[in-house]
Amino acid sequence: MKRSGFRRSPRSQPPGGWALDGRSPSLGYLRTSGDAAGFGPSVGSFRLTPVPRKAAPAPDYRSILSISDEAARVRALNEHLSTRSYVQGFSLSQADVDAFRQLSGPPADAQLFHVARWFRHVAAILGSPRAPAPPCGLQAMTQLCSLPGRQRPAHAAPVVSSSRVRAVPTPPVQQPDPEEEEKFSFRQYYIFTVEKLERPDNQKEKAHSPDVTLLDSDQILSSVCLAVPPHPRLWRSYISFDILRRVLRDYFKFDVFYCMNITDIDDKIIKRARQNYLFEQYREKQPQAVQLLEDVHAALQPFSAKLRETSDPDKRQMLERLERAVRLAAEPLEEPARRGLAGEELDGRVQVLLEEAKDLLSDWLDSMHGSEVSDNSIFSKLPKFWEAEFHKDMEALNVLPPDVLTRVSEYVPEIVDFVRKIVDNGYGYVSNGSVYFDTVKFANSEGHCYGKLVPEAVGDQKALQEGEGDLSISAERLSEKRSPSDFALWKASKPGEPSWPCPWGKGRPGWHIECSAMAGTLLGASMDLHGGGFDLRFPHHDNELAQSEAYFENDCWVRYFLHTGHLTIAGCKMSKSLKNFITIKDALKKHSARQLRLAFLTHSWKDALDYSADSMEAALRLEKLLNEFFLNVKDLLRAPVEVAGQFEKWEDKETELNKSFCDKKAAVHEALCDNVDTRTVMEEMRALVGQCNHYMAARKAARRRPNRALLESIARYLTHMLKIFGAIEEESSLGFPVGGPGTSLNLEPTVMPYLQVLSEFREGVRRVAREHRVPEVLQLSDALRDDILPELGVRFEDHEGLPTVVKLVDRDTLLREREEKKRAEEEKRRKKEEAARKRQEQEAARLAKMKVPPSEMFLSESDKYSKFDENGLPTHDTEGKELSKGQAKKLKKLFEAQEKLHQEYLQLVQNGSVP
Incomplete structure (x- = not known):
């Protein structure tokens, strides 16, 4: 049973039709059938086929319906639905209808969201005027598509998130006439939801990437979007989305418009920029040892209190290590400072303590002088630097640049207008100079629902406070809200924070609003895809949805969310306390961008991925397998042959291999149609290479030449797919290019003729040396092969009775292979010596016993x-x-x-x- 990576939001249950609700085990999953060849404006018809599964039993509401008080009955119903709606999925029964008819309307209490969701589902299916059906239903879309000449409206698409896809069968909808269907200029097969996608208003496929929050290299974030410089948690999202973007654009031929947001105004950025500025000022004053020790001891007091209050074990371990390092660095200064000593040695100790106590002193200085920082340029310097580093890292990873890049600092006027309209629409309110989003009013308004992606997380105060930011969760700030679930659209700036003028006084944008305003300005009232990490679903993406739909007064600002899975480091979460925090620059020192991308391709983009020695070793093996196949095919194609000899008669082996080739291409296509399942794609490609290698080995054993044309077709297909995935950066007609990353020169056609002449000359010399028994010449020939040519990125492979195979390979790869071969030979020699030693010891022991x-x-x-x-x-x-x-x-x-x-x-x- 194949998985699909998108889940319809709680409110998107259509009025009948094919429901998408990711967690039901009762009714099966959506599959496709039909002719999938071609992805132009008109692709023919597709049908949705339910996979039957055992139906879940109808719910028993008898005890709940017997409760006379409606408020108590609704609370009991909410408790019951909490174990059904989100775990088992939803399928309407007579018991649902009976319970529905006993209610006077949807509950007003936002905490009863299980009943609210269930009520909307039932109302949508029954067509009750009390709860009109949401406009995002797939049934409605299918009906619109079945009417000749009818354009699907912009809102007719579901809001979904990563999960499984469930199919709920309903009466069939009349299919459009194929001839009429050809007239629709924007009907395409939408790969994620097994439905045809019509882009409204002749728009492109609009994609919105996750935000980049620009902090310095020591910062690890979970509550804000992402951190810079990029570390594994970041490359998981950006490499995965780059692969998805390339597949949409280059395989399915969508016209993708890719927008990326840069967060350069944020609570953590403000605090870190302020701390950096204050610490540099402090360092420039060149404090003497006595003053520095006094300040460090003063800073240790609040730090120690913070340490005592920390319950998270990883964070506590990190703080303990920092405190220990500071005390160790301070100890050598204590005695000389008391005695009033000076000198270069003491100055060196002062610098060591300054470096070790940087974080501790920065917090302390910020608590005393942070409110005095007022220059906005201080807050822009930090994100500008890290944005440049971010782009360098993305280029090094071969991640395509966005079509448009937006920065919060450049969109403040648009954000102010966006907030003003939300207030005018009645979903925002001003409190003490800040503007907050009224989640209760929004949730209770007709046609809206708060918490679509993670409804069970609504009310999670810890997550909500993390979403508000470190500088925005004081008791005073929290008291400004009408409801604890409300979030800031605009924050009144306090002393020590950047500010911009607005109708409510000087302030700055909230975190969530920036994404809505910037993306809404460029992409309009709706977008097709919105990307982000799994941990951004709530509150960030849910709040984005709410405020954007409040602004546009619609129910489908985002059609589909793509949430990438978590990334772990050797089985553990990435953490400073675990000392497993690495940057992309660190990773690229060990492995190439291609190897990293292959590691990502062999995992589903929506599942957890473990970055470890084992996973990278698997990627290296895959790269070697593919590269060796390409090199063997290139060598075969270079062999001289008559024009007519290029096309040989196919026998059973060729027919069998070609059938397998066709089957693998179909399997690859099916996998890409199934939520861009690159893991299955790479498995199919690996299997195809294995079959080709088996075929070539069999032909070689039979002293027969493999079919050039067939192997070339397979190699070109694999090259094409790897280009689509971004695993081949440069122009290369077949296989991995040899010119090296970032170079436009392909060395192979230039260098190979000379290497071929050298190979033939060497073969002649070896033949003469064997005939005349000259071992010294053979040794020189072996040295050329084993020691000299690998330094130039050239591999000669000698096969008894066959011409030498010449391969151009990346120099570092060859040197690594040579070192691995030497290590293997050394290990073999060591084991042989160890075995001989053990035999001698055993023999000596045996003789001693015999004696x-x-x-x-x-x-x-x-x-x-x-x-x-x-x-x-x-x-x-x-x-x-x-x-x-x-x-x-x-x-x-x-x-x-x-x-x-x-x-x-x-x-x-x-x-x-x-x-």
Whole structure:
């Protein structure tokens, strides 16, 4: 059963039709059938096929319906639905209808969101005027598509998130006439939801990437969008979205318009920029040892209090390590400072303490002087620097640049207008100079729903406060809200924060509003795709949805969310306390961008990915497998052959391989249609290469030439797919280019003719050397192959009775292979020597045992026996008791065995075999 990575939001259940609700095990999953060839403006018809599964039993509402008080009945119903709506999925039953008819309307209490969601579902299906059907239903879209010449409205698409896809069968909808369908200029098969996508108003496919929050290299964030410089949590999203974007654009031929937001105004950015500025000012004053120690001890007091209050074990471990490092750095200064000593050595210790105590002093300085920082340029310097670093890292990873890039600092006027309209529409309110979004009013308004992506998280105060930012969760700030779930659209600036004029006084944008305003300005009232990490679903993306739909007064600002899975480091979450925090620059020192991308391609973009030595080793093996196949095909194509000989008669082996090729292409296409399942794609490509290698080996064993045209077709197809995925950066007609990343020159056609001449000359020299028995020449020939050419990125492969195979390979790869070969040979030699040593030890032990006369073998065991007979056999134990007959018999057998061994030893001595 294939998985699909998008889940319809709680409010998007259509009035009948094919429902998309990711968690139902009861009714199966959506699959496609039909002709999938071609992805132009008109692609033919597709149908949705339900995969039947055992239906879930109808709910039992009898005990709930017997409750006379409606408020109590609704609370009981909410408790019941909390275990049904989100876990088992929703399918309408008569019990639902009976319970629905007993309610006077949807609950007003926002905490009863399970009942609210259930009420809207039932109302949509029954067509009740109390709760009109949401405009995003798939049934409605299908009906519109079935009417010739009818354009699907902009809102007719579901808001979905990463999960499984469930199919709920309803009466069939009349399919459009194929000839009429050809007239629709923007009907395309939409790969994620098994439905045709018509882009309204002749628009492009609009994609909105996750935001980039620009902080410095030490910052690890989970509550804001993403951190810079990029670390594994960031490349997971950006490499994955780059792959998805390329597949949409280059495989399915969508016209993608890609927008990326840069967050350069944010609570954490403000605080870190302020701290950096204050610390640099402090450093420039060149504090003396006594003053520095005094300040460090003062800063340690609030820091120690913070440490005592920290409950998170990883964070606590990190703070303890920082405190320990500061105290160790301060200790060498204590005595010299008391004695008033000075000198270069003391100055060096001062610099060490300054560096170790930077974070601690920065917090302390900010708490005392942060409100005095007022220059806006101080807050822009930090994000500008890290934005440049971010773009360098993305280029190094071969991530395509966005079509448009927006920065919060450049869109403040648009954000102010956006907030003003939300207030005018009745969904925002001003409080003490700040503007907040009224989540309760929005949730209770007709046609809207708050918490679409993660409804069960609504009311999670910890998540909501993290979403508001460190500078916005004081008791004073929280008291300004009508409801704890409300969030800031515009924040009144306090001293020490950047500010911009607006109708409500000087302030700055809230975190969530920036995305809505910037994306809304460029993409309009709706967008097709919105990307982000899994942990951004709530509150960030849910709040984005709410405020944007409040602004546009619609219910489908985003049609589809793409949430990438978590990334772990060697099985652990990335954390400073675990010392597993690495940057992209660090990663690229160990592995190439292609190898990193191959590692990502072999995992589903929506599932967790573990960045570890094992996962990267698997990526290296895959790269080597593909590259060796390409090199072998290139060598085959370079072999001289007549024009007519390029096309040979196919036999059973060729027919079988071609059938497998066709099957694999179909499987790759099906996998890409199934939520861009690159993991399955890479498995199919790996299997295809394996079959080609088996075919070539069989032909080689039979001394027959493989079919050039067939293998070239397969190699070009694989090259094409790898280009689509971004694993091949430069122009290359076949396989991985040799010119190296970032170069436009393809070395192969230029260099290969010369290498071929060298190879043929070397073969001739080796042949003559063998005939005339000149081993020195053969040794020089081997040195050329093993030591000299690899330094130039050239590999010669000698095969008995066959021409030498010439391959151009990346120099670093060849050198790494050479070192691995040397290590393997050294390991083999070491194991051989170890085995010989063990054999010698065993032989020495055996001879030593044989050397002992049987009459003496038990005499040394005085801890077991006290008396012996004339032959040396024990007769009594240590307590003086006579041994039993069984014990004596056993010892007699050992005595006789030793007697034989000793006789063998004496024979060996007599023969001179033993010195």
